[in-house]
Amino acid sequence: MxxxxxxxxxxxxxxxxxxxxxxxxxxxxENKLKSSEELKTNEVNAVSKxxxxxxxxxxxxxxxxxxxxxxxYNHECHTxxxxxxxxxxxxxxxxxxxxxxxxxxxxxxxxxxxxEAGEVIKRIKNLRKFFLSMLK
Numbered sequence: 001m002x003x004x005x006x007x008x009x010x011x012x013x014x015x016x017x018x019x020x021x022x023x024x025x026x027x028x029x030e031n032k033l034k035s036s037e038e039l040k041t042n043e044v045n046a047v048s049k050x051x052x053x054x055x056x057x058x059x060x061x062x063x064x065x066x067x068x069x070x071x072x073y074n075h076e077c078h079t080x081x082x083x084x085x086x087x088x089x090x091x092x093x094x095x096x097x098x099x100x101x102x103x104x105x106x107x108x109x110x111x112x113x114x115x116e117a118g119e120v121i122k123r124i125k126n127l128r129k130f131f132l133s134m135l136k
Contacts, residue, residue: 001077003085005070011072011074012070012071012081015066015072017066017068018066022135024052025063029055029063032052032055032056035052036052045112046114046117047105047112050102050124051102051105051106053124056124056128058075058078059122060132060135061131062078064135065081066084066134068081076096076099079093080092084127090114091130094127097123098120098124
């Protein structure tokens, strides 16, 4: 899928930036990341920690897309946004890899080790930091 396809299928629409919504998404993102960090990683909660961290990342990305005048209704089109609108192809690829890992965990009951969870969360935090810098 590409950006034009996202528009054609009405998965993306142009909107006016909403500063209140952007601020709210940033706050919610911070809360989810803090919640993830408060859990000591173990075999039981590794998947949950990754999911919370990913949700935190996606909310920052949603804020970034809103700031740029787009409402995006699926995670794949966020990848297209990164690659085609922001011209951040490598970042788009990294986000897409993290998205696929999260999908495997959430929808296909894939297991993840404590070490792997830590690596994925580190990648998520780096992406989140990058997106936050673009919001300023």
